Amino acid sequence: MVNHLISLELLKELDSKRLYIKRNHIDPEEIEHKFILREARQHSARIEKPKALLYNPDADEEAKEMRKRDFLYYEDNLEQAWEYGILNISLPLGEEDIRRIAFLIDPAYFEQRYNSDNEVFRLQLAPFRGLTEGVRVSGSLYTPPYPAKLPREMQRLIKDMAEMGKLVKEGEVHPVEIAAYCHFQLARIHPFSDANGRTSRMLQDIILRKHNFPAAAFFEGERRFYYKLLEDAERGYRQRDPKNKDFLKASGEEERFFGFVGAKVNNSLDKILDKHFVSVLQ
Numbered sequence: 001m002v003n004h005l006i007s008l009e010l011l012k013e014l015d016s017k018r019l020y021i022k023r024n025h026i027d028p029e030e031i032e033h034k035f036i037l038r039e040a041r042q043h044s045a046r047i048e049k050p051k052a053l054l055y056n057p058d059a060d061e062e063a064k065e066m067r068k069r070d071f072l073y074y075e076d077n078l079e080q081a082w083e084y085g086i087l088n089i090s091l092p093l094g095e096e097d098i099r100r101i102a103f104l105i106d107p108a109y110f111e112q113r114y115n116s117d118n119e120v121f122r123l124q125l126a127p128f129r130g131l132t133e134g135v136r137v138s139g140s141l142y143t144p145p146y147p148a149k150l151p152r153e154m155q156r157l158i159k160d161m162a163e164m165g166k167l168v169k170e171g172e173v174h175p176v177e178i179a180a181y182c183h184f185q186l187a188r189i190h191p192f193s194d195a196n197g198r199t200s201r202m203l204q205d206i207i208l209r210k211h212n213f214p215a216a217a218f219f220e221g222e223r224r225f226y227y228k229l230l231e232d233a234e235r236g237y238r239q240r241d242p243k244n245k246d247f248l249k250a251s252g253e254e255e256r257f258f259g260f261v262g263a264k265v266n267n268s269l270d271k272i273l274d275k276h277f278v279s280v281l282q
Contacts, residue, residue, distance in 0.1 A: 084101070105198045110126050179205075
């Protein structure tokens with residue numbers, strides 16, 4: 001029997017709602033675009049650049065204006081990365097897919113940081129962190145893998161997701177589990193010098209869409225809880241037996257994060273169904 005990263009009860013609920021949408025010929029894309037995707041993009045930006053600063057009467061006006069510009073820049077790039085991913089990426093994800101989405105999410109940053117590297121600009125692929133680019137995961141006590149380990153870590157992630165994709169076709173793994181796994185592992189590995197959180201959430205949502213599930217929105221007001229879940233999942237992953245890094249044998253802390261992602265997808269399905277029922281009753 002194959003283990004699951006998310007409870008079977010929740011996975012069955014997700015499938016029953018998706019089946020209802022399909023059998024009743026509900027077109028979820030228009031509703032998702034209006035009420036879920038934009039929300040997911042806005043709050044993905046706001047998790048890292050909280051809009052709450054704008055509500056603080058004591059905040060410097062110049063800082064407020066800078067935050068507004070940052071927020072609009074982030075949101076525009078997230079939309080472009082989404083459109084590229086939906087049109088050009090096929091599953092399973094490859095290294096180039098991940099690197100290009102990261103670049104598209106913050107091209108100005110990568111072009112400025114690596115302006116001496118014409119390959120970055122020409123290929124539009126975000127480079128992995130270099131030997132002098134050790135970064136700390138935002139809101140976490142843990143440091144990500146040393147740069148020299150990144151190629152191996154990324155190869156393992158890509159291999160794991162390809163294996164999970166095969167198990168999805170066999171009905172042994174649920175698509176939402178792949179999306180949640182990709183989100184956590186990219187956030188844990190932190191392969192780039194910037195844009196890791198936005199990239200992990202974006203690729204999660206691309207995987208979800210490719211499997212006909214809606215995006216999962218993580219809200220600015222939840223960022224402390226979200227970061228805590230990620231930090232706990234990281235601790236659970238580190239405390240596992242080094243010989244037991246099987247992607248289907250997660251710790252309890254990892255499972256709590258995966259369950260949170262599953263609940264977010266469930267919320268998005270509810271929004272699609274609620275909007276449908278409102279339109280039927282009008």
